[in-house]
Amino acid sequence: MTTPAGFSPVVAGSASTDTAPPQTPKNVPHRGGSANPSGDALRQRFGTAVMRVDVMWGETTVVVENARLFEIVQWLHDDPAQRYDALADVTGVEFRDAELPIEVVWHLRSLPYRRFLRLKVLIEKGQPLVVPSVWSIYKGADWLERECYDMFGIKFEGHPDLRRLLMWEQYKEGFPLRKDFPVRGRFSRSEQLRQALAANPETRYSMNELSIADAYEDLPEDMRRRLNKGEKVGE
Protein backbone atom coordinates (compact mmCIF):
# COMPACT_ATOMS: atom_id res chain seq x y z
CA MET A 1 0.00 0.00 0.00
CA THR A 2 1.36 3.40 -0.93
CA THR A 3 0.75 6.62 0.95
CA PRO A 4 0.35 9.93 -0.86
CA ALA A 5 3.27 12.34 -0.79
CA GLY A 6 3.39 14.64 2.19
CA PHE A 7 1.23 12.39 4.28
CA SER A 8 2.72 10.37 7.12
CA PRO A 9 0.24 8.30 9.06
CA VAL A 10 0.41 8.27 12.84
CA VAL A 11 0.66 4.69 14.01
CA ALA A 12 -0.63 4.28 17.52
CA GLY A 13 2.11 3.17 19.89
CA SER A 14 4.83 3.41 17.22
CA ALA A 15 7.07 5.61 19.40
CA SER A 16 6.42 3.73 22.62
CA THR A 17 9.17 1.56 24.03
CA ASP A 18 6.95 0.16 26.73
CA THR A 19 6.76 -3.60 26.25
CA ALA A 20 4.84 -4.45 29.41
CA PRO A 21 1.41 -5.89 28.76
CA PRO A 22 -1.42 -3.47 29.47
CA GLN A 23 -2.95 -3.68 32.92
CA THR A 24 -6.52 -4.80 33.22
CA PRO A 25 -8.79 -2.20 34.86
CA LYS A 26 -9.12 -4.45 37.92
CA ASN A 27 -5.38 -4.18 38.64
CA VAL A 28 -5.19 -0.41 38.37
CA PRO A 29 -4.92 1.10 41.87
CA HIS A 30 -7.22 3.93 42.94
CA ARG A 31 -4.41 6.27 43.90
CA GLY A 32 -0.76 6.07 43.00
CA GLY A 33 0.42 3.51 40.52
CA SER A 34 2.57 4.22 37.53
CA ALA A 35 2.35 7.86 36.50
CA ASN A 36 2.46 9.13 32.99
CA PRO A 37 6.16 10.03 32.33
CA SER A 38 4.97 13.32 30.87
CA GLY A 39 4.15 14.47 34.40
CA ASP A 40 7.77 14.29 35.52
CA ALA A 41 8.95 15.75 32.24
CA LEU A 42 6.65 18.73 32.78
CA ARG A 43 8.01 19.22 36.29
CA GLN A 44 11.58 19.25 35.02
CA ARG A 45 10.80 21.57 32.15
CA PHE A 46 8.43 24.05 33.79
CA GLY A 47 9.28 23.82 37.49
CA THR A 48 6.89 25.78 39.68
CA ALA A 49 4.36 26.29 36.89
CA VAL A 50 3.34 22.68 37.54
CA MET A 51 1.50 22.85 40.83
CA ARG A 52 0.46 19.24 41.32
CA VAL A 53 0.67 15.84 39.64
CA ASP A 54 -1.98 13.34 40.71
CA VAL A 55 -2.47 9.77 39.59
CA MET A 56 -5.93 8.37 40.08
CA TRP A 57 -7.21 5.16 38.52
CA GLY A 58 -4.11 5.07 36.34
CA GLU A 59 -4.80 8.48 34.81
CA THR A 60 -2.44 11.39 35.38
CA THR A 61 -3.77 14.83 36.18
CA VAL A 62 -1.44 17.81 36.09
CA VAL A 63 -2.56 21.08 37.67
CA VAL A 64 -0.74 23.96 36.04
CA GLU A 65 -0.58 27.72 36.22
CA ASN A 66 -3.07 29.60 34.10
CA ALA A 67 -0.47 32.03 32.78
CA ARG A 68 1.79 29.30 31.38
CA LEU A 69 -0.86 26.90 30.13
CA PHE A 70 -0.50 27.78 26.47
CA GLU A 71 3.26 27.34 26.61
CA ILE A 72 2.85 23.96 28.30
CA VAL A 73 0.33 22.67 25.75
CA GLN A 74 2.53 23.91 22.93
CA TRP A 75 5.50 22.04 24.34
CA LEU A 76 3.49 18.87 24.90
CA HIS A 77 2.35 19.05 21.30
CA ASP A 78 5.73 19.79 19.73
CA ASP A 79 8.28 17.94 21.86
CA PRO A 80 9.42 14.74 20.12
CA ALA A 81 9.37 12.89 23.46
CA GLN A 82 5.73 13.85 24.15
CA ARG A 83 3.86 14.26 20.84
CA TYR A 84 0.40 14.90 22.24
CA ASP A 85 -1.29 15.16 18.87
CA ALA A 86 -4.94 14.87 19.85
CA LEU A 87 -7.09 17.11 22.00
CA ALA A 88 -9.90 14.93 23.27
CA ASP A 89 -11.90 17.38 25.32
CA VAL A 90 -12.04 20.83 26.85
CA THR A 91 -14.49 21.29 29.66
CA GLY A 92 -15.09 23.01 32.94
CA VAL A 93 -16.03 21.89 36.45
CA GLU A 94 -17.78 23.91 39.10
CA PHE A 95 -18.32 22.39 42.54
CA ARG A 96 -21.29 22.86 44.80
CA ASP A 97 -18.94 23.95 47.57
CA ALA A 98 -18.75 27.69 46.90
CA GLU A 99 -15.17 27.92 48.18
CA LEU A 100 -13.70 25.45 45.73
CA PRO A 101 -12.24 26.95 42.58
CA ILE A 102 -13.67 26.45 39.12
CA GLU A 103 -11.59 24.02 37.12
CA VAL A 104 -10.94 24.12 33.41
CA VAL A 105 -9.88 20.74 32.07
CA TRP A 106 -8.02 19.72 28.92
CA HIS A 107 -7.77 16.07 27.90
CA LEU A 108 -4.72 15.39 25.76
CA ARG A 109 -3.86 12.15 24.05
CA SER A 110 -0.58 11.07 22.49
CA LEU A 111 -1.19 8.46 19.83
CA PRO A 112 2.48 7.56 19.14
CA TYR A 113 3.23 7.02 22.85
CA ARG A 114 -0.22 5.74 23.83
CA ARG A 115 -0.46 8.26 26.66
CA PHE A 116 -3.30 10.16 28.20
CA LEU A 117 -2.80 13.37 30.14
CA ARG A 118 -5.29 15.61 31.89
CA LEU A 119 -4.36 19.24 32.39
CA LYS A 120 -6.22 21.41 34.86
CA VAL A 121 -6.27 25.10 35.59
CA LEU A 122 -7.86 26.24 38.85
CA ILE A 123 -9.58 29.62 38.87
CA GLU A 124 -10.46 30.92 42.31
CA LYS A 125 -13.94 32.32 42.86
CA GLY A 126 -14.02 36.00 42.11
CA GLN A 127 -11.15 35.84 39.63
CA PRO A 128 -11.95 36.53 35.97
CA LEU A 129 -12.81 33.33 34.09
CA VAL A 130 -10.20 33.77 31.39
CA VAL A 131 -7.86 31.05 30.12
CA PRO A 132 -5.74 30.92 26.96
CA SER A 133 -7.24 29.28 23.90
CA VAL A 134 -5.36 26.33 22.41
CA TRP A 135 -7.09 26.76 19.06
CA SER A 136 -3.84 27.74 17.33
CA ILE A 137 -2.36 24.36 18.35
CA TYR A 138 -5.38 22.10 17.94
CA LYS A 139 -7.96 23.27 15.43
CA GLY A 140 -10.40 20.84 17.01
CA ALA A 141 -10.55 23.06 20.07
CA ASP A 142 -12.80 25.46 18.19
CA TRP A 143 -16.20 24.02 19.08
CA LEU A 144 -15.03 22.51 22.37
CA GLU A 145 -14.08 25.95 23.63
CA ARG A 146 -17.25 27.49 22.25
CA GLU A 147 -19.33 24.91 24.12
CA CYS A 148 -17.34 25.50 27.30
CA TYR A 149 -17.89 29.25 26.93
CA ASP A 150 -21.59 28.68 26.28
CA MET A 151 -22.14 26.50 29.33
CA PHE A 152 -19.73 28.02 31.89
CA GLY A 153 -18.92 31.49 30.62
CA ILE A 154 -15.20 30.74 30.53
CA LYS A 155 -13.54 33.08 28.08
CA PHE A 156 -10.82 31.58 25.89
CA GLU A 157 -8.38 34.29 24.94
CA GLY A 158 -7.23 33.92 21.38
CA HIS A 159 -10.21 31.96 20.11
CA PRO A 160 -11.11 33.30 16.65
CA ASP A 161 -14.90 33.14 16.98
CA LEU A 162 -16.05 32.75 20.57
CA ARG A 163 -19.84 32.59 20.22
CA ARG A 164 -22.40 30.41 21.92
CA LEU A 165 -22.64 26.94 20.43
CA LEU A 166 -25.57 25.06 21.98
CA MET A 167 -27.81 27.91 23.08
CA TRP A 168 -28.76 30.48 20.47
CA GLU A 169 -26.49 33.46 20.19
CA GLN A 170 -28.87 36.03 21.62
CA TYR A 171 -29.44 33.91 24.74
CA LYS A 172 -29.57 36.32 27.66
CA GLU A 173 -30.17 34.16 30.72
CA GLY A 174 -26.60 33.32 31.59
CA PHE A 175 -24.50 30.18 31.61
CA PRO A 176 -26.60 27.06 32.21
CA LEU A 177 -24.05 24.74 33.83
CA ARG A 178 -23.02 27.21 36.53
CA LYS A 179 -24.23 26.32 39.99
CA ASP A 180 -26.06 29.62 40.46
CA PHE A 181 -28.19 28.98 37.37
CA PRO A 182 -31.73 27.75 38.15
CA VAL A 183 -32.58 24.56 36.27
CA ARG A 184 -35.57 26.14 34.52
CA GLY A 185 -33.70 29.27 33.55
CA ARG A 186 -34.18 32.78 34.86
CA PHE A 187 -37.09 33.97 32.74
CA SER A 188 -40.69 32.80 32.69
CA ARG A 189 -41.68 30.13 30.20
CA SER A 190 -43.62 32.58 28.07
CA GLU A 191 -40.72 35.01 27.98
CA GLN A 192 -38.31 32.22 27.05
CA LEU A 193 -40.64 31.12 24.26
CA ARG A 194 -41.11 34.67 23.02
CA GLN A 195 -37.35 35.22 22.85
CA ALA A 196 -36.79 31.86 21.18
CA LEU A 197 -39.44 32.53 18.54
CA ALA A 198 -38.08 36.00 17.88
CA ALA A 199 -34.73 34.47 16.95
CA ASN A 200 -34.17 34.30 13.24
CA PRO A 201 -32.52 30.95 12.50
CA GLU A 202 -31.07 32.24 9.25
CA THR A 203 -29.01 35.05 10.72
CA ARG A 204 -26.23 32.60 11.34
CA TYR A 205 -25.74 32.05 7.61
CA SER A 206 -23.53 34.37 5.68
CA MET A 207 -24.27 35.35 2.10
CA ASN A 208 -21.72 32.80 0.96
CA GLU A 209 -23.60 29.97 2.62
CA LEU A 210 -26.94 30.84 1.05
CA SER A 211 -27.76 29.19 -2.22
CA ILE A 212 -28.19 32.49 -4.01
CA ALA A 213 -24.61 33.54 -3.32
CA ASP A 214 -23.48 32.51 -6.80
CA ALA A 215 -26.10 34.68 -8.42
CA TYR A 216 -25.39 37.67 -6.21
CA GLU A 217 -23.69 39.68 -8.94
CA ASP A 218 -26.66 39.18 -11.28
CA LEU A 219 -29.24 40.44 -8.80
CA PRO A 220 -30.83 43.87 -9.32
CA GLU A 221 -29.18 46.75 -7.57
CA ASP A 222 -31.94 47.39 -5.03
CA MET A 223 -32.07 43.75 -4.03
CA ARG A 224 -28.32 43.65 -3.48
CA ARG A 225 -28.63 46.74 -1.34
CA ARG A 226 -31.36 45.13 0.73
CA LEU A 227 -29.36 41.95 1.19
CA ASN A 228 -26.33 43.94 2.22
CA LYS A 229 -28.40 45.64 4.87
CA GLY A 230 -28.92 42.23 6.41
CA GLU A 231 -32.34 41.36 5.05
CA LYS A 232 -32.83 37.62 4.89
CA VAL A 233 -34.26 35.71 1.98
CA GLY A 234 -36.50 33.15 3.67
CA GLU A 235 -36.33 29.54 2.53
Add this chain to the structure above:
Amino acid sequence: MGLSPRPEPHVVTHGGEPWMATRLDFLVNWSRANSLWPMPFGTACCAIEFMASAANKYDLARFGMERMSFSARQADVLICAGRVPFKLAPVLRRIWQQMPQPKWCISMGACASSGNGIFDNYAVVQGIDTIIPVDVYVPGCPPRPEGLIYGIMLLQKKIMNERSSDETLRREMEPDPRSQLYIPPEAIDEMSENFGNSVHQKRSTL
Protein backbone atom coordinates in the same frame (compact mmCIF):
# COMPACT_ATOMS: atom_id res chain seq x y z
CA MET B 1 -72.74 21.43 17.76
CA GLY B 2 -75.71 19.71 16.18
CA LEU B 3 -73.68 17.74 13.72
CA SER B 4 -75.77 15.19 11.90
CA PRO B 5 -74.40 11.67 11.83
CA ARG B 6 -72.25 10.89 8.85
CA PRO B 7 -74.53 9.65 6.08
CA GLU B 8 -73.75 6.41 4.35
CA PRO B 9 -73.27 6.77 0.63
CA HIS B 10 -76.33 5.60 -1.23
CA VAL B 11 -75.74 3.26 -4.11
CA VAL B 12 -78.53 3.39 -6.62
CA THR B 13 -78.90 1.74 -9.95
CA HIS B 14 -79.89 3.87 -12.88
CA GLY B 15 -80.03 2.61 -16.42
CA GLY B 16 -78.31 -0.60 -15.51
CA GLU B 17 -75.18 1.19 -14.17
CA PRO B 18 -74.49 1.52 -10.42
CA TRP B 19 -74.38 5.15 -9.20
CA MET B 20 -73.29 6.50 -5.93
CA ALA B 21 -74.71 9.64 -4.39
CA THR B 22 -73.00 11.19 -1.35
CA ARG B 23 -72.20 14.46 0.31
CA LEU B 24 -69.28 16.37 -1.11
CA ASP B 25 -67.87 16.77 2.39
CA PHE B 26 -67.82 13.03 2.81
CA LEU B 27 -66.01 12.47 -0.46
CA VAL B 28 -63.44 15.20 0.18
CA ASN B 29 -62.83 14.13 3.74
CA TRP B 30 -62.57 10.49 2.75
CA SER B 31 -59.91 11.26 0.17
CA ARG B 32 -58.03 13.58 2.54
CA ALA B 33 -58.08 11.15 5.42
CA ASN B 34 -56.75 8.32 3.32
CA SER B 35 -53.94 10.15 1.61
CA LEU B 36 -52.17 11.94 4.45
CA TRP B 37 -48.58 12.72 3.65
CA PRO B 38 -46.61 13.13 6.84
CA MET B 39 -43.92 15.72 7.39
CA PRO B 40 -41.65 13.87 9.83
CA PHE B 41 -40.14 16.25 12.38
CA GLY B 42 -38.11 13.70 14.32
CA THR B 43 -35.76 15.04 16.95
CA ALA B 44 -35.27 12.18 19.39
CA CYS B 45 -36.05 8.55 20.22
CA CYS B 46 -39.71 8.95 19.18
CA ALA B 47 -38.39 9.30 15.64
CA ILE B 48 -36.96 5.78 15.90
CA GLU B 49 -40.43 4.45 16.74
CA PHE B 50 -41.82 6.55 13.94
CA MET B 51 -39.37 4.96 11.52
CA ALA B 52 -40.38 1.55 12.84
CA SER B 53 -44.01 2.48 12.16
CA ALA B 54 -43.12 3.41 8.61
CA ALA B 55 -41.10 0.24 8.00
CA ASN B 56 -42.51 -3.02 6.74
CA LYS B 57 -43.79 -4.60 9.95
CA TYR B 58 -46.21 -1.81 10.87
CA ASP B 59 -46.34 -0.28 7.39
CA LEU B 60 -47.85 3.19 7.55
CA ALA B 61 -48.49 2.87 3.81
CA ARG B 62 -51.68 1.04 4.75
CA PHE B 63 -53.00 4.39 5.99
CA GLY B 64 -52.19 6.32 2.85
CA MET B 65 -48.85 7.50 4.24
CA GLU B 66 -46.88 5.88 1.50
CA ARG B 67 -44.59 8.81 1.04
CA MET B 68 -42.77 10.78 3.70
CA SER B 69 -42.97 14.35 2.59
CA PHE B 70 -39.61 15.82 3.49
CA SER B 71 -40.70 19.07 1.89
CA ALA B 72 -43.15 20.95 4.06
CA ARG B 73 -44.75 22.35 0.91
CA GLN B 74 -46.24 19.00 -0.01
CA ALA B 75 -47.09 17.72 3.44
CA ASP B 76 -50.50 17.28 5.07
CA VAL B 77 -49.72 16.24 8.61
CA LEU B 78 -46.76 17.28 10.70
CA ILE B 79 -45.67 14.53 13.05
CA CYS B 80 -43.47 16.03 15.74
CA ALA B 81 -41.59 13.07 17.21
CA GLY B 82 -39.35 14.06 20.07
CA ARG B 83 -38.46 16.96 22.32
CA VAL B 84 -38.15 20.41 20.84
CA PRO B 85 -35.49 22.67 22.32
CA PHE B 86 -36.08 26.41 22.33
CA LYS B 87 -33.46 26.78 19.64
CA LEU B 88 -35.60 24.64 17.35
CA ALA B 89 -38.86 26.47 18.14
CA PRO B 90 -38.62 29.04 15.33
CA VAL B 91 -37.73 26.26 12.90
CA LEU B 92 -40.77 24.20 13.86
CA ARG B 93 -43.06 27.18 13.57
CA ARG B 94 -41.69 28.11 10.18
CA ILE B 95 -42.14 24.57 8.88
CA TRP B 96 -45.74 24.67 10.09
CA GLN B 97 -46.28 27.98 8.32
CA GLN B 98 -44.82 26.56 5.13
CA MET B 99 -47.27 23.68 5.03
CA PRO B 100 -50.27 24.41 2.79
CA GLN B 101 -53.83 24.07 4.04
CA PRO B 102 -55.44 21.72 4.86
CA LYS B 103 -52.90 20.63 7.45
CA TRP B 104 -52.91 18.78 10.72
CA CYS B 105 -50.40 18.08 13.45
CA ILE B 106 -49.72 15.02 15.57
CA SER B 107 -47.66 15.53 18.70
CA MET B 108 -45.94 12.19 19.22
CA GLY B 109 -44.68 11.25 22.66
CA ALA B 110 -44.62 12.87 26.07
CA CYS B 111 -41.82 15.34 25.25
CA ALA B 112 -43.56 16.91 22.28
CA SER B 113 -46.88 16.94 24.12
CA SER B 114 -45.83 18.30 27.48
CA GLY B 115 -42.07 18.48 27.90
CA ASN B 116 -42.10 15.13 29.71
CA GLY B 117 -41.27 16.35 33.21
CA ILE B 118 -37.68 15.17 33.08
CA PHE B 119 -37.02 17.84 30.46
CA ASP B 120 -38.54 20.58 32.59
CA ASN B 121 -35.41 22.68 32.19
CA TYR B 122 -34.02 25.82 30.63
CA ALA B 123 -33.60 24.41 27.15
CA VAL B 124 -36.76 22.50 26.19
CA VAL B 125 -40.16 23.75 25.02
CA GLN B 126 -42.88 22.52 27.38
CA GLY B 127 -45.17 21.09 24.73
CA ILE B 128 -45.26 22.05 21.06
CA ASP B 129 -48.82 23.31 21.49
CA THR B 130 -47.20 26.48 22.79
CA ILE B 131 -45.84 27.00 19.27
CA ILE B 132 -48.27 25.44 16.80
CA PRO B 133 -51.82 24.01 17.02
CA VAL B 134 -51.96 20.28 17.67
CA ASP B 135 -54.74 17.91 16.59
CA VAL B 136 -53.77 14.61 18.21
CA TYR B 137 -51.52 13.94 21.18
CA VAL B 138 -49.95 10.48 21.36
CA PRO B 139 -48.81 9.62 24.90
CA GLY B 140 -45.86 7.37 25.63
CA CYS B 141 -42.12 7.61 26.14
CA PRO B 142 -41.71 6.73 23.36
CA PRO B 143 -45.07 5.45 22.11
CA ARG B 144 -44.97 2.09 20.39
CA PRO B 145 -45.90 2.02 16.70
CA GLU B 146 -49.34 0.73 17.68
CA GLY B 147 -49.80 3.91 19.72
CA LEU B 148 -48.81 6.14 16.82
CA ILE B 149 -51.07 4.21 14.44
CA TYR B 150 -53.94 4.63 16.88
CA GLY B 151 -53.25 8.37 16.93
CA ILE B 152 -53.26 8.44 13.14
CA MET B 153 -56.57 6.59 13.06
CA LEU B 154 -57.98 9.12 15.53
CA LEU B 155 -56.82 11.89 13.23
CA GLN B 156 -58.49 10.16 10.29
CA LYS B 157 -61.72 10.00 12.28
CA LYS B 158 -61.38 13.68 13.06
CA ILE B 159 -60.86 14.51 9.41
CA MET B 160 -63.89 12.43 8.40
CA ASN B 161 -66.05 14.59 10.66
CA GLU B 162 -64.84 17.92 9.31
CA ARG B 163 -67.27 20.29 7.60
CA SER B 164 -66.12 22.47 4.76
CA SER B 165 -68.60 25.10 5.96
CA ASP B 166 -66.73 25.37 9.25
CA GLU B 167 -64.41 28.30 8.65
CA THR B 168 -62.61 28.00 11.96
CA LEU B 169 -60.94 24.81 10.74
CA ARG B 170 -58.72 26.54 8.21
CA ARG B 171 -57.97 29.65 10.19
CA GLU B 172 -54.32 30.28 9.52
CA MET B 173 -51.95 31.41 12.20
CA GLU B 174 -50.53 34.51 10.54
CA PRO B 175 -46.94 35.40 11.32
CA ASP B 176 -46.67 38.53 13.39
CA PRO B 177 -45.30 41.29 11.12
CA ARG B 178 -43.29 42.64 14.03
CA SER B 179 -41.40 39.38 14.52
CA GLN B 180 -38.15 38.68 12.78
CA LEU B 181 -39.69 35.54 11.31
CA TYR B 182 -42.02 37.58 9.14
CA ILE B 183 -41.09 37.96 5.50
CA PRO B 184 -43.39 40.13 3.41
CA PRO B 185 -45.09 38.14 0.61
CA GLU B 186 -43.67 40.33 -2.13
CA ALA B 187 -40.14 39.71 -0.84
CA ILE B 188 -40.77 35.96 -0.92
CA ASP B 189 -41.98 36.14 -4.52
CA GLU B 190 -39.12 38.34 -5.56
CA MET B 191 -36.51 35.95 -4.24
CA SER B 192 -38.14 32.66 -5.25
CA GLU B 193 -38.97 31.28 -8.64
CA ASN B 194 -42.31 30.06 -9.84
CA PHE B 195 -42.87 26.46 -9.03
CA GLY B 196 -45.35 23.66 -9.43
CA ASN B 197 -47.46 23.02 -12.48
CA SER B 198 -48.49 26.59 -13.13
CA VAL B 199 -46.35 29.59 -13.91
CA HIS B 200 -48.80 31.58 -11.80
CA GLN B 201 -48.17 29.55 -8.69
CA LYS B 202 -46.18 31.58 -6.21
CA ARG B 203 -44.50 30.82 -2.93
CA SER B 204 -46.33 33.51 -1.01
CA THR B 205 -49.85 32.49 -2.00
CA LEU B 206 -49.69 28.75 -1.47
